[in-house]
Amino acid sequence: MKMLDPKTADVLRQAVGAAQSGDAARARQLAEGALEAGGDRTALNAFLGMLLARSNDLAGAVRHLQAAHAERPADTTIACNLIAVLIDKGDLGDALVIATVDLARSDPTLRIARYRGFVAQSLERFDEAVEAYEQVVAREPDDFESWNNLGNARSATGDLDGSVAALEKAMALNPLAPPTRLNLAVALRSVGRAEEAETLLRKTAEEFPNDARALHELYVQYKKEGRQDEAMAALEGALARDPVNANLQLKFGVECGLVNRIEEAEQAFRKVLEIDPAVVDAYLGLTVQYEHSNREDEFAPLIALAEANGIDDGALAFMRAFEYRRAKRFEDALESLALVPSGVELERTTHLRGQILDRLGRIDEAFAAFSETNRLHQQSATDPLQRSAELRAQVRGDLELMTPAWAASWPAIETVRDHPDPVFLLGFPRSGTTLLDTILMGHPDTAVLEEQPPLNLTDKRIGGTSAIPGLDAAAVADARRFYFEEIAKVAPTPLAPGRMLVDKSPLFLTKAVLIQRLFPNARFILALRHPCDVLLSCFMSNFRLNNAMSNFLRLEDAADFYDLAFSHWERARELFGLNVHTIVYERLIEDVGAEVRPLFDFLGLEWRDEVLDHQATAKKRGLITTASYAQVVEPIYKRAAGRWEGYRAHLEPILPVLRPWVEKFGYSL
Numbered sequence: 198m199k200m201l202d203p204k205t206a207d208v209l210r211q212a213v214g215a216a217q218s219g220d221a222a223r224a225r226q227l228a229e230g231a232l233e234a235g236g237d238r239t240a241l242n243a244f245l246g247m248l249l250a251r252s253n254d255l256a257g258a259v260r261h262l263q264a265a266h267a268e269r270p271a272d273t274t275i276a277c278n279l280i281a282v283l284i285d286k287g288d289l290g291d292a293l294v295i296a297t298v299d300l301a302r303s304d305p306t307l308r309i310a311r312y313r314g315f316v317a318q319s320l321e322r323f324d325e326a327v328e329a330y331e332q333v334v335a336r337e338p339d340d341f342e343s344w345n346n347l348g349n350a351r352s353a354t355g356d357l358d359g360s361v362a363a364l365e366k367a368m369a370l371n372p373l374a375p376p377t378r379l380n381l382a383v384a385l386r387s388v389g390r391a392e393e394a395e396t397l398l399r400k401t402a403e404e405f406p407n408d409a410r411a412l413h414e415l416y417v418q419y420k421k422e423g424r425q426d427e428a429m430a431a432l433e434g435a436l437a438r439d440p441v442n443a444n445l446q447l448k449f450g451v452e453c454g455l456v457n458r459i460e461e462a463e464q465a466f467r468k469v470l471e472i473d474p475a476v477v478d479a480y481l482g483l484t485v486q487y488e489h490s491n492r493e494d495e496f497a498p499l500i501a502l503a504e505a506n507g508i509d510d511g512a513l514a515f516m517r518a519f520e521y522r523r524a525k526r527f528e529d530a531l532e533s534l535a536l537v538p539s540g541v542e543l544e545r546t547t548h549l550r551g552q553i554l555d556r557l558g559r560i561d562e563a564f565a566a567f568s569e570t571n572r573l574h575q576q577s578a579t580d581p582l583q584r585s586a587e588l589r590a591q592v593r594g595d596l597e598l599m600t601p602a603w604a605a606s607w608p609a610i611e612t613v614r615d616h617p618d619p620v621f622l623l624g625f626p627r628s629g630t631t632l633l634d635t636i637l638m639g640h641p642d643t644a645v646l647e648e649q650p651p652l653n654l655t656d657k658r659i660g661g662t663s664a665i666p667g668l669d670a671a672a673v674a675d676a677r678r679f680y681f682e683e684i685a686k687v688a689p690t691p692l693a694p695g696r697m698l699v700d701k702s703p704l705f706l707t708k709a710v711l712i713q714r715l716f717p718n719a720r721f722i723l724a725l726r727h728p729c730d731v732l733l734s735c736f737m738s739n740f741r742l743n744n745a746m747s748n749f750l751r752l753e754d755a756a757d758f759y760d761l762a763f764s765h766w767e768r769a770r771e772l773f774g775l776n777v778h779t780i781v782y783e784r785l786i787e788d789v790g791a792e793v794r795p796l797f798d799f800l801g802l803e804w805r806d807e808v809l810d811h812q813a814t815a816k817k818r819g820l821i822t823t824a825s826y827a828q829v830v831e832p833i834y835k836r837a838a839g840r841w842e843g844y845r846a847h848l849e850p851i852l853p854v855l856r857p858w859v860e861k862f863g864y865s866l
Contacts, residue, residue, distance in 0.1 A: 358388060
């Protein structure tokens with residue numbers, strides 16, 4: 198006030214008094230009148246700017262504060278007020294123009310520098326943010342918030358070690374700030390200090406039991422490290438702390454879908470929509486769940502709900518494409534897919550386009566779509582091509598072991614008869630095993646497990662194929678006990694006495710040696726199909742990318758894997774004389790009864806005509822976890838037999854690898 202002319206000073210005293218008493222209109226009237234009368238423009242505009250900002254007239258506030266700033270650009274108080282209003286208004290670019298480097302350096306309060314750092318970081322101009330925050334911490338080294346912000350900004354510039362150093366300083370200054378701990382954990386992980394990150398996150402989760410964020414970060418870390426069980430536990434823990442967090446519920450839905458916890462997945466997606474009905478990914482998640490559980494009648498109500506909640510046209514087009522495909526309106530489905538933007542479920546959209554083009558007979562376009570789907574999958578952070586190569590190397594190594602001398606070296610043992618030996622249904626993926634297991638499920642005296650982990654867990658427990666010769670009677674008994682304990686965990690109902698256990702998984706082809714050692718009286722059902730149709734179907738399927746299914750992202754890898762898997766199987770048959778009944782897919786689809794009646798004789802099961810109604814059985818079983826989920830609820834069709842011939846030009850490079858197997862199994866090229 199001392200710097201102002203007496204008239205302006207007097208008006209401002211009155212205006213301030215009016216504002217303090219709650220009469221903003223009177224305060225504004227006084228200041229605007231003084232401004233029109235030629236009073237001090239800087240002081241009056243600065244006052245009016247703050248007054249209008251408090252009244253939420255941000256545009257008017259900016260107008261007056263900009264006028265004051267133009268009159269007195271070095272005044273940091275006016276500049277700070279203007280920057281704050283511009284930030285509130287969302288004009289970050291204009292705010293950064295005001296918060297110049299020179300003004301920040303001249304401000305002893307460091308307010309300009311802090312604002313500059315915040316705005317630059319918000320605009321992703323991270324180098325400028327780093328410069329601003331470094332200025333702050335150089336003059337106020339105990340400002341933990343600026344150290345924290347500096348750490349995040351440095352990380353964004355690629356200075357990962359500098360990020361860790363800044364965040365460690367922030368945490369040392371304030372060890373009780375959870376956000377700083379989380380930022381530090383992420384930074385530690387980025388520089389390869391994952392164990393330290395995990396320890397910090399676990400400690401934070403324990404010390405802040407109501408905060409879900411540390412557990413969420415643990416989930417992220419475990420996912421990156423492939424520790425799926427721990428990731429799921431961390432996510433469930435986070436959700437228990439914050440059940441109305443739509444992001445956590447969405448991730449939980451996705452994770453449940455990946456492990457076939459179908460009811461929980463659906464509940465989670467529904468919960469997301471209760472919390473926020475505009476979350477697009479929840480609708481997409483439900484669409485996928487309905488598709489995989491053959492609940493096409495629920496597409497229309499879901500689409501109607503999405504429309505009512507204003508979901509964008511691209512997501513709606515994705516949902517409608519699935520509805521049209523199930524209704525066999527293939528042209529409509531293709532037109533709908535053309536409206537789906539690339540940011541919506543790109544892999545699924547591309548794969549669905551391939552399926553529809555295949556049904557329309559547009560072979561080259563379909564193959565291109567499937568190839569693109571697989572190319573997209575190859576880019577997964579889990580490195581599927583490397584994992585598939587490691588699995589093939591493992592099978593190749595097993596084959597080198599499997600000599601007559603190796604088999605003769607096994608000690609003779611008497612197997613404990615704790616349970617009847619199971620029946621194992623196997624065959625390369627896409628050979629008709631899902632149709633077969635559905636037929637077997639239709640018999641009341643069977644318990645069929647579809648691609649469950651007990652045998653693979655048992656294999657891991659004993660140490661793999663190379664460890665089999667070292668198994669004595671006690672080790673075999675322990676492995677059997679473990680297997681049946683794991684079976685009990687996943688069997689839909691307890692195994693009743695006399696009920697036949699059928700353990701189905703196509704790639705048990707490479708586990709026949711283990712099965713023979715643990716279950717010497719086991720019977721095998723081998724599903725065969727033309728090798729070219731099998732590999733084409735595998736290449737065209739949208740598998741979840743475990744180590745085995747990753748082999749189908751490239752045709753050459755698929756052919757190599759087929760050759761190795763059947764070489765392993767045939768070697769096991771030569772060495773141990775396995776008890777096998779073969780079902781040929783092409784004969785099965787011609788006459789189901791004629792092909793499967795001898796199978797029931799082989800298994801010692803009384804024939805029942807109801808087993809032939811595989812559609813009814815499939816609909817009762819709910820979720821089908823294989824790539825055949827849609828086909829087994831349809832009448833048996835023959836269009837897939839010989840389909841490879843239309844794609845022959847694309848399969849030519851792998852035919853030399855497949856030819857010996859084509860001939861061995863009685864097929865032709």
